[in-house]
Amino acid sequence: MKALCWEGVNKLSVERVPDPELRNDQDMIVRLIAGTTCGSDLHLIGGYIPAMRAGDVIGHEFLGEVVETGPGVRRHKAGDRVVVCSFVGCGRCWYCANDLWSLCDNTNTNPGIGQALFGYEAGGIFGYSHAMGGLRGSHAEYVRVPFADYGAFAVPEGIDDTSALFVSDSVPTGWMGADLAGVKPGDVVAVWGCGAVGQMAARAAILLGAERVISIDRLPERLAMTEKHIGSETIDYTSTDVAAELRERTGGRGPDVCIEAVGMEAHSDGPMHLYDQAKQQLRLQTDRPTAVRQAIHACRKAGTVFILGVFAGAVDKFPLGAVINKGLTVRGAQQHGQRYIPMLLERIEAGEIQPSHLATHTLSLDQAPTAYDMFKHKKDGCVRAVIRPGP
Amino acid sequence: MGRLNRVALGLAALTAGVFALRRARPPRVNGDRAGDRWLTVTINRPPADVQPGGALPAPLDRFGDRLESRVLPAPGNRGTELAVRLKETLPALVTSVPARLMGKDPRQEVRTALRDAKALLEAGEVMRPDTPPTTHHTPAGKVVGLLSRRSGGEGVL
Ligand SMILES: NC(=O)c1ccc[n+]([C@@H]2O[C@H](COP(=O)([O-])OP(=O)(O)OC[C@H]3O[C@@H](n4cnc5c(N)ncnc54)[C@H](O)[C@@H]3O)[C@@H](O)[C@H]2O)c1
Numbered sequence: 373m374k375a376l377c378w379e380g381v382n383k384l385s386v387e388r389v390p391d392p393e394l395r396n397d398q399d400m401i402v403r404l405i406a407g408t409t410c411g412s413d414l415h416l417i418g419g420y421i422p423a424m425r426a427g428d429v430i431g432h433e434f435l436g437e438v439v440e441t442g443p444g445v446r447r448h449k450a451g452d453r454v455v456v457c458s459f460v461g462c463g464r465c466w467y468c469a470n471d472l473w474s475l476c477d478n479t480n481t482n483p484g485i486g487q488a489l490f491g492y493e494a495g496g497i498f499g500y501s502h503a504m505g506g507l508r509g510s511h512a513e514y515v516r517v518p519f520a521d522y523g524a525f526a527v528p529e530g531i532d533d534t535s536a537l538f539v540s541d542s543v544p545t546g547w548m549g550a551d552l553a554g555v556k557p558g559d560v561v562a563v564w565g566c567g568a569v570g571q572m573a574a575r576a577a578i579l580l581g582a583e584r585v586i587s588i589d590r591l592p593e594r595l596a597m598t599e600k601h602i603g604s605e606t607i608d609y610t611s612t613d614v615a616a617e618l619r620e621r622t623g624g625r626g627p628d629v630c631i632e633a634v635g636m637e638a639h640s641d642g643p644m645h646l647y648d649q650a651k652q653q654l655r656l657q658t659d660r661p662t663a664v665r666q667a668i669h670a671c672r673k674a675g676t677v678f679i680l681g682v683f684a685g686a687v688d689k690f691p692l693g694a695v696i697n698k699g700l701t702v703r704g705a706q707q708h709g710q711r712y713i714p715m716l717l718e719r720i721e722a723g724e725i726q727p728s729h730l731a732t733h734t735l736s737l738d739q740a741p742t743a744y745d746m747f748k749h750k751k752d753g754c755v756r757a758v759i760r761p762g763p
Numbered sequence: 764m765g766r767l768n769r770v771a772l773g774l775a776a777l778t779a780g781v782f783a784l785r786r787a788r789p790p791r792v793n794g795d796r797a798g799d800r801w802l803t804v805t806i807n808r809p810p811a812d813v814q815p816g817g818a819l820p821a822p823l824d825r826f827g828d829r830l831e832s833r834v835l836p837a838p839g840n841r842g843t844e845l846a847v848r849l850k851e852t853l854p855a856l857v858t859s860v861p862a863r864l865m866g867k868d869p870r871q872e873v874r875t876a877l878r879d880a881k882a883l884l885e886a887g888e889v890m891r892p893d894t895p896p897t898t899h900h901t902p903a904g905k906v907v908g909l910l911s912r913r914s915g916g917e918g919v920l
Pocket residue numbers: 409410411412413414415541542545564565566567568569570588589590591594609633634635636637638639640662663679680681682705706707708755
């Protein structure tokens with residue numbers, strides 16, 4: 373079959389790879405209906421995620437049709453249209469049983485690598501390096517889905533492909549940020565990043581009752597989209613002092629909850645950017661935490677900062693003083709999609725969440741490298757490029 | 764820094780991490796050498812399921828009496844703590860980094876079996892990686908491949 377492979381730093385190509393096979397009883401094989409680019413992929417394309425191997429198939433946010441099920445699969449049958457969570461959970465370890473699915477103990481087949489990096493490994497995810505299990509990704513014609521009864525969800529007929537696709541990764545990620553940050557009625561919430569993840573976090577904050585939601589980015593088309601489709605206020609961080617603006621909009625208190633949805637390749641105009649970039653390239657720090665620093669500074673006393681952006685290693689100039697002296701709660705996680713997906717599908721059916729506007733472009737699998745080029749450089753207002761392998 | 768250097772440096776750091784180069788060993792105090800430590804996991808099942816009829820669960824049972832074990836209920840309803848350790852004293856050569864790179868350290872096999880026992884008891888199967896891992900064979904890719912093959916038997920648990 374055809375698949376999009378990582379061939380080295382900033383090198384992607386469409387290649388022929390062997391078809392996936394059932395490797396365990398609880399596996400199933402899904403034919404891709406659609407997959408999409410995610411900000412997380414940019415970190416591994418750029419070489420910031422360790423343990424990638426030439427020939428690795430990338431992609432983790434996807435929708436498909438079941439073609440074959442292993443003997444241990446109970447909830448799905450051939451022909452079902454399913455959205456699959458980007459993280460794989462066994463459903464029965466302590467973490468899965470406690471709804472912390474991305475921390476599953478039994479789905480990262482390379483635990484030694486994750487333990488070397490983080491102390492304890494994260495669960496497995498599709499197409500996201502050998503540190504995260506080395507599972508093949510979804511930008512292909514077919515993909516193997518382990519523990520299918522737990523990670524795949526039948527999509528109700530009333531939901532179109534494009535809306536359902538984002539329930540795999542960006543919608544639950546955003547929801548988790550607002551939920552686990554404890555957003556409640558009356559809160560003022562600031563969200564850094566107006567990519568799909570930031571927009572979905574802002575929407576979740578609104579639905580959880582936030583009084584005001586303020587989204588921060590620099591790309592005018594994304595700011596406009598966030599105002600129009602999400603109903604959030606916005607700030608262009610290149611034209612104003614973000615901290616001062618947030619103070620002014622919150623009666624001098626600062627936001628109750630700050631959600632960071634930018635990640636390790638954050639951009640900034642200040643001198644710190646050159647410093648961060650140089651240190652990152654010399655490997656003195658692995659990640660650029662610009663938005664995290666800003667969120668920690670801007671947050672009100674005793675507020676919560678939730679980090680949704682992906683970081684892989686160590687950062688420099690982390691404002692620990694602000695965390696302790698302002699009594700902040702700082703939290704982060706990879707997404708626990710299985711916990712939220714059924715509820716999110718219901719909310720999409722009810723029209724409360726409408727993610728289809730995120731799909732600014734649709735390309736074929738052969739054009740996948742172009743899709744990533746557009747997405748990486750935010751060309752032509754690209755927010756999510758949808759990749760459809762089929763006719 | 765060139766891209767190749769970035770990848771090479773990253774790989775070197777990762778290799779060192781996976782095969783955590785242990786400090787020069789102090790004179791042997793019981794249980795104080797890394798090689799003597801119990802390997803332990805917590806299994807989200809009650810003790811009776813973990814030790815059916817008092818025996819070690821598969822695939823640990825195949826080590827017969829080469830292993831000593833401890834089974835304790837985990838606090839906070841977290842299931843069962845299972846710890847195992849080889850009874851034999853392993854010569855330093857067998858536990859050295861080169862031996863571990865070659866997959867020759869018997870503790871790697873024990874650690875893998877311990878993890879597999881946990882997965883079988885909890886999830887009913889041991890998830891297998893996709894195959895083949897890749898169709899391309901670059902030098903850096905081979906290092907990642909080796910780390911992946913060994914990583915089931917390495918780590919802190
Ligand atoms: N936690 C999870 O499970 C999970 C899941 C999916 C994605 N992610 C991560 O979320 C992050 C965002 O993903 P995405 O798909 O929306 O990516 P994206 O690249 O589409 O969006 C990132 C946005 O951040 C903006 N940005 C850059 N620097 C900024 C700054 N200093 N302040 C404010 N905004 C800034 C960019 O202009 C861009 O619009 C990534 O790091 C991704 O890896 C995490």
